[in-house]
Amino acid sequence: MSEKIDQNRREFVSVAGKAAAASVVAPGVLLHSIAHAEPRAEPVTDAVRYGLLIDTTKCADGCSDCVSACDKENGLDLLGKPDGATDEDWARQKPRWIRTVKVKDRLSGHVSSLPLMCQHCEHPPCVDVCPTGASFRRADGIVMVDRHTCIGCRYCMMACPYKARSFIHENIKVKLSAVPRGKGCVESCTLCVHRRDYGVAGTACADACEHGAILFGDLNDPNSDITKALQERNHTQLRADLKLNTGVRYRGI
Amino acid sequence: MKKIYYREWGIESPRYWGLLAVLTVILAVAGFAVLHMEHEGHWVTGMNNEVVWGVPHVFAIFLIVAASGALNVAALGSVFGKHIYKSLGRLSGLLAMTLLLSGLLILVLDLGQPSRLIVAMTTYNFKSIFAWNIYLYVGFLVIVAAYLFTMMERKAQRFYKGVGLLAFVWRLILTTGTGSIFGFIVARPGYDAAMLAPMFIIMSFAYGLAIYLLVLMFTFDAEGRALGDKLLGRLKSLLGIFVSAIFYFVLVYHLTNLYGTENHEYEAFILLNGGIYTTLFWVGWVLLGMLVPMAILFHPALGNSRGGIIAASLLVILGGLAAMYVIVIGGQAFPMPIFPDKIILESGFQDGIGGAALYYSPSLPEFLLGIGGVALALGVTLVAVRMLKFLPASLADEVVDPHHG
Numbered sequence: 001m002s003e004k005i006d007q008n009r010r011e012f013v014s015v016a017g018k019a020a021a022a023s024v025v026a027p028g029v030l031l032h033s034i035a036h037a038e039p040r041a042e043p044v045t046d047a048v049r050y051g052l053l054i055d056t057t058k059c060a061d062g063c064s065d066c067v068s069a070c071d072k073e074n075g076l077d078l079l080g081k082p083d084g085a086t087d088e089d090w091a092r093q094k095p096r097w098i099r100t101v102k103v104k105d106r107l108s109g110h111v112s113s114l115p116l117m118c119q120h121c122e123h124p125p126c127v128d129v130c131p132t133g134a135s136f137r138r139a140d141g142i143v144m145v146d147r148h149t150c151i152g153c154r155y156c157m158m159a160c161p162y163k164a165r166s167f168i169h170e171n172i173k174v175k176l177s178a179v180p181r182g183k184g185c186v187e188s189c190t191l192c193v194h195r196r197d198y199g200v201a202g203t204a205c206a207d208a209c210e211h212g213a214i215l216f217g218d219l220n221d222p223n224s225d226i227t228k229a230l231q232e233r234n235h236t237q238l239r240a241d242l243k244l245n246t247g248v249r250y251r252g253i
Numbered sequence: 254m255k256k257i258y259y260r261e262w263g264i265e266s267p268r269y270w271g272l273l274a275v276l277t278v279i280l281a282v283a284g285f286a287v288l289h290m291e292h293e294g295h296w297v298t299g300m301n302n303e304v305v306w307g308v309p310h311v312f313a314i315f316l317i318v319a320a321s322g323a324l325n326v327a328a329l330g331s332v333f334g335k336h337i338y339k340s341l342g343r344l345s346g347l348l349a350m351t352l353l354l355s356g357l358l359i360l361v362l363d364l365g366q367p368s369r370l371i372v373a374m375t376t377y378n379f380k381s382i383f384a385w386n387i388y389l390y391v392g393f394l395v396i397v398a399a400y401l402f403t404m405m406e407r408k409a410q411r412f413y414k415g416v417g418l419l420a421f422v423w424r425l426i427l428t429t430g431t432g433s434i435f436g437f438i439v440a441r442p443g444y445d446a447a448m449l450a451p452m453f454i455i456m457s458f459a460y461g462l463a464i465y466l467l468v469l470m471f472t473f474d475a476e477g478r479a480l481g482d483k484l485l486g487r488l489k490s491l492l493g494i495f496v497s498a499i500f501y502f503v504l505v506y507h508l509t510n511l512y513g514t515e516n517h518e519y520e521a522f523i524l525l526n527g528g529i530y531t532t533l534f535w536v537g538w539v540l541l542g543m544l545v546p547m548a549i550l551f552h553p554a555l556g557n558s559r560g561g562i563i564a565a566s567l568l569v570i571l572g573g574l575a576a577m578y579v580i581v582i583g584g585q586a587f588p589m590p591i592f593p594d595k596i597i598l599e600s601g602f603q604d605g606i607g608g609a610a611l612y613y614s615p616s617l618p619e620f621l622l623g624i625g626g627v628a629l630a631l632g633v634t635l636v637a638v639r640m641l642k643f644l645p646a647s648l649a650d651e652v653v654d655p656h657h658g
Contacts, residue, residue: 067601082296092301092603092612099601103592111598116591125440131383132376151373152365154305155383161440163589163604167305167365169296183294184365238591242439253592 040197049141050191051120051219051247052206053226053235056112058213061102066115069208070098073192075176082170095166097189098205103253112253115205115214118143118164118189119238120247126156126165135186141219141247144190152184161239164188191216219247255652257340259642262635264476269639276632283625286618287362295365297618303603304585304613309363311577312623315460316356316630317390317431318453319573321424322461324349324397326488327404328424331417337484337653341469342417343643346401347634348465349424350394355630357390359622382433389427396420405642428454435580442519443584448509452502456573459495463569466492466562468634472644481650482557489562493550496569500543515593518608522587523579527610530583533575542572586610 071077074097081090098117104110124143126135134149135156145156145165157165165188168181175181178194192203206216217226235249262269290297300307327346330339361367377384400420403413432453438444466488473480507524510516521527523534546565548555555561588597588605597604605611638644645652 064601082293085296088612089296089301092303093296094302096302096602099604100599101592101597101601101604102599103595104598105595107594116602125438127378128380129383129437130378131381131387132372133378149369149372149376150366151369152367153360153373153383154365155381155434157302157305158585159438159440161589162591163303163602166302167295169301170294186365239440239593241593253595 039199044139046139046141047220049219049247050196051141051217051226051249052117052191052203053215053217053229054114054248054250055213055215056114056250056252058211059100059113059115059209060211060213061111061113063113063211064100065208065210066205066214067096067098067100069204070117070189073204074179074190075174075181078174078176079170079172085170093167093169095168095187097164097166097187114250114253116162116164116238117205117248118160118191119162119244120189120191122245122247124244125159125161125242129155129159131155138193140196142191142193142196143188144193145186145188147180147182147185147187150185152186154186156186160188161242161244257652258646259343259644260646261640261642262472262476262638262644268475269635272635273632276628276635279628280625280632283621283628286621286625290363290618290622291367297616299614299616299619301613303611304582306581306585307613308578308582308615308619309359309622310581311574312626313356313359313363314431314434314581315573315577316352316359316626318428318457318577319460319464320349320352320356320457321393321428321431321454322457322459323352323465324420324424325458325461326465327400328417328421331414332421337487340645340648340653341465341484342404343401344469344472344638345465346397346404346420347637347643348468348630349397349461350401351630351633351637352461352464353390353393354633355626358629359626362622382430382437386427386430386434389423389430393420393423393427396423424457425454428457435584440589441584441587442516442590443523443580443587446506446510448502448506449580452499452506455495455498455502456576459492459499459569460573462488462492462495463566463573466566467570468631470559470563472635472638473648478644479647479649479652481648481653483650483654484648485559485562486557489550489556489565492565492569493547493556496543496547496550500539500547503539503543519587522610523583527583527587530579530586530610534579534583537575538572538579541568542575543569546572582613586613 076095076097079094081087085093098115100113101116102111102113120141120143124137127137127143131153132149132151134146134151136146137143152167154167157167165186167186168183171183172181181187195202203216206214215226215229217224219227221227230249233251235251236253237246237249298307324345326338327342329335330342361370373387379385396416397420400416403409403416429450432450435444436447436449470480507520510520523530525531546568549561549565550556552561588608588611591604596608597606600606603611
């Protein structure tokens with residue numbers, strides 16, 4: 001009888017021990033394998049260069065779906081006007097990563113609407129002037145700000161030819177975990193870099209555009225839709241005279 | 254030339270402490286302004302995503318530029334061997350250091366993340382002129398401190414000329430670096446000119462000397478020390494020449510711009526229809542900051558009167574602040590030519606619709622920070638001349654000029 005009890009006890013201890021070991025090790029193994037499966041575990045390479053093609057002939061006047069989508073995706077809409085600020089001041093001080101602009105040609109009078117954001121230059125002036133190197137260009141062509149080394153001097157905003165950057169003028173109480181932000185730092189369009197790192201396709205603005213005016217893709221891939229579209233028809237860079245080789249190209253202006 | 258003796262600044266204690274008390278109150282108010290801006294964020298200032306550098310930068314850059322200019326008086330004595338200026342070297346070095354420190358402090362306190370100064374001091378991007386400037390500024394402070402030591406310590410006197418030359422060359426590079434902060438910006442029509450660097454150098458000559466003259470006259474007059482007309486006459490003539498040189502540079506800068514059609518809109522903005530920027534350019538910088546001081550300084554009677562020299566120096570300083578406002582803020586307020594062939598009709602982020610100027614309205618905290626910087630420079634200077642032998646006991650004509658009488 002006592003022999004039997006001992007057997008049970010031994011089995012129990014053995015099973016319990018294995019279960020305990022598994023419960024300790026398994027989540028680690030699981031996390032490890034998940035982490036390694038994610039693109040963010042791999043070093044970013046210059047085998048790809050992300051970019052956008054914007055067809056202004058398709059961009060609808062008065063539509064700002066891309067702006068709303070960007071605000072939601074990156075948590076810009078979580079930021080409210082500070083108590084005491086006027087609407088006019090807030091309009092100039094709130095962060096804006098993408099904006100719609102309507103322009104008229106001086107000669108022909110032709111009017112076009114277009115979204116404008118960081119142009120993700122190959123030779124970005126914002127990166128050149130940043131004293132600490134916080135403003136940087138990833139190997140895959142995305143230009144962004146390291147929020148840990150940005151001291152908030154705004155020299156990059158002085159240097160950007162597209163006025164694409166925003167300074168955070170007030171305290172940030174709520175933010176998305178995928179898009180860290182903070183008061184006193186500069187930020188701008190990241191081509192939804194968190195999507196790249198989590199292996200999610202597209203950008204918020206491109207997905208939201210029901211007119212198909214924004215095309216996101218790999219400029220280095222000869223078979224990508226964006227490369228084919230660029231080869232098919234003429235396109236321009238904004239401020240092409242500066243020879244920055246922008247990653248965002250426009251059609252129809 | 255007689256041997257020059259130096260003595261601590263010996264005005265009566267109540268007056269001295271009264272002065273310091275006034276400056277301390279200004280500093281305290283400026284301190285609260287800084288805390289307010291840092292606690293709330295920059296939304297409490299007039300700066301925004303269009304005009305990102307405001308009044309603090311106007312004051313900071315003016316002080317940094319003036320700092321390098323204040324050192325010129327010493328350089329005239331050591332580098333160019335003009336004995337008459339040798340006795341002025343100590344105050345010159347002191348002002349150079351206090352003005353630079355104050356200018357830098359304003360810049361640092363305006364950062365979005367001033368607590369990350371350590372990052373700025375340890376992490377560098379050497380393609381940035383800003384990063385180079387951090388070295389140039391720190392180096393300037395070290396070299397000028399050494400320069401002062403060679404002036405004030407007998408045993409170090411044999412290094413006086415060498416360190417003086419180094420300090421002079423360094424200050425030229427430093428102001429080149431400061432001018433290049435703007436000169437290297439290709440995107441904005443108001444900047445992107447190699448000429449800004451030499452223009453900043455000549456501006457520094459005038460602004461530094463104007464501040465030097467005022468401090469010299471105030472400290473000497475307050476204590477009743479002799480300050481001869483001979484020396485003052487030389488310094489005021491130099492100021493007149495420096496201001497004339499700025500005038501020349503401003504003329505060439507705008508004439509060059511006017512020749513190229515691409516710059517016409519920017520030139521029209523500054524010279525004709527830019528509102529506050531046009532007013533500040535013509536009235537502040539050109540008229541009050543250059544023409545009137547030149548008229549006073551070169552006038553046979555006014556130029557030789559103490560009141561005339563004080564008025565001219567004050568006007569040069571005010572004109573300098575106006576100049577910085579036009580360059581720093583006017584250069585940003587002019588809308589960027591993102592679409593050179595097009596007119597912007599609508600924008601979700603301002604952008605200067607129809608070519609309108611971008612909006613900036615300076616706020617009180619910004620002015621307080623800037624004025625606090627000026628108060629700090631003056632305060633430290635006054636404490637230093639009180640504690641150490643920076644000021645010559647006399648600058649009477651017979652002391653400074655061997656041929657006098």
